[in-house]
Amino acid sequence: MAVRRRGKQILIDLDKGLLYVHLGMTGKLLWNGRSGKYTRAFLEFKNGTLLFDDIRTFGRFEFFSAPPANLTNVGPDALVVSFEEFYSRMRKRKGSLKVLLLNQSFIAGVGNIYADEALFAARIHPLARSGRLSERRARVLYESLGEVLALAIEHRGSSISDYVDGAGEQGSFQSLHNVYGRQGETCLRCEGTIRRIVVAQRGTHYCPRCQRV
DNA sequence: CAGATCACCTGCTTGC
DNA sequence: TGCAAGCAGGTGATCT
Numbered sequence: 132m133a134v135r136r137r138g139k140q141i142l143i144d145l146d147k148g149l150l151y152v153h154l155g156m157t158g159k160l161l162w163n164g165r166s167g168k169y170t171r172a173f174l175e176f177k178n179g180t181l182l183f184d185d186i187r188t189f190g191r192f193e194f195f196s197a198p199p200a201n202l203t204n205v206g207p208d209a210l211v212v213s214f215e216e217f218y219s220r221m222r223k224r225k226g227s228l229k230v231l232l233l234n235q236s237f238i239a240g241v242g243n244i245y246a247d248e249a250l251f252a253a254r255i256h257p258l259a260r261s262g263r264l265s266e267r268r269a270r271v272l273y274e275s276l277g278e279v280l281a282l283a284i285e286h287r288g289s290s291i292s293d294y295v296d297g298a299g300e301q302g303s304f305q306s307l308h309n310v311y312g313r314q315g316e317t318c319l320r321c322e323g324t325i326r327r328i329v330v331a332q333r334g335t336h337y338c339p340r341c342q343r344v
Numbered sequence: 345c346a347g348a349t350c351a352c353c354t355g356c357t358t359g360c
Numbered sequence: 361t362g363c364a365a366g367c368a369g370g371t372g373a374t375c376t
Contacts, residue, residue, distance in 0.1 A: 139370080156369055157354085169354095187353050189370055226347065235371080243369065332349075333369070 138205050138239020149198040150174065150181075151191060158183065158190030205239040210280055212238050218269045221261050228264070229257035229330045232276070241276065243333045244289050244311045249276040250337065251310035256344040257328075257335050282307065310336045 133144040141160075143150040152160065161182040166173065172183040172192040183192040195202070207216065217238065224231055231237050232246040241249070250257050252275035255268060264272070283289065288302035305312075309319050314327035314336055323340025 153370080155371085186355070187369080189353070191371095224346085230347085233370085331347095334367090 136208075137203055138208055138235055139242070140203060140205065140239070142203065148194055148196040149202075151193045151195060151198070151202060152183070153191040155185060155187065155189030155191070157187045158185040158192075205235045206237050207239065209238045209240040209276060214270060214273045217273050218266060221264065221269060224261035226261055227258045227330065228255060228261050228272070229333075229335055231261045233331060233333070240280070243335075244308065245276070245279050245283060247311045247336045248309060249279045251342060252279060254342050256339075256342045257330055257337050259344045310338065312336065 132146075135142040135144070139153055141152040141154070143152065152158075154160075161184060163179045164182045164184075166182055167184065169184045169186050170182055171185050171188065171190070174181045174194065183190070185192075206212070206220075220237065221231065224237070228250065229246055232241045232249065233243065247257070249272065253268070253272040255264070255272055283302075286302055286307065289305040289308070290302040310325055313325040316325050317323070318325055318338040318341060321338065321341040323338040325336055326339050328335050328337075
């Protein structure tokens with residue numbers, strides 16, 4: 132049984148078929164866990180049971196005996212993509228950078244918090260046009276994104292409320308947020324005040340003073 | 345086909 | 361105190 136990941140997608144190869152899992156916002160996998168109010172699905176194996184719990188039901192837990200070819204129709208993983216590919220594909224886009232970073236077909240694995248944090252680290256305005264970013268600034272963004280994601284993984288992500296993962300642990304990256312959720316507070320890098328706007332239906336946080344278009 | 349908008353769902357927070 | 365309204369977010373459907 133091989134377990135793979137691409138972006139936010141978890142793919143588990145079974146003897147016959149494929150299990151596709153997406154945790155959405157609040158999903159978690161439990162091995163031999165106790166089923167409860169939020170257990171949405173389970174799969175029994177010879178040596179145990181895989182449970183899928185999900186409070187907000189944004190996740191997916193699907194078994195395919197014959198997986199469709201386009202099941203993983205997402206771009207290269209954000210931690211794997213080369214700068215050359217990142218930049219050349221970015222240049223062809225006309226929309227804003229925030230939207231592009233969230234687009235899983237561009238690169239896979241970046242969520243709302245990490246898009247805001249990466250743009251802040253790179254000093255780039257979330258509404259900056261993707262196709263107009265200089266190569267030098269694109270490289271800063273690329274490196275910032277890698278650093279933000281690596282640090283977040285090291286801290287087991289950002290836990291909302293009292294959410295715990297399948298191992299019963301909380302993430303702690305939320306205490307390291309430099310811009311996400313800090314609207315109205317002073318920028319940690321300059322004298323600006325963090326602003327919150329809505330982009331692509333998502334809360335977007337940035338410093339209007341040190342993040343340039 | 346790229347981009348924009350809406351809907352889905354549930355627990356927590358806010359306001360009266 | 362209690363209850364209603366507002367909010368959060370990943371993605372897929374739908375429309376332009």
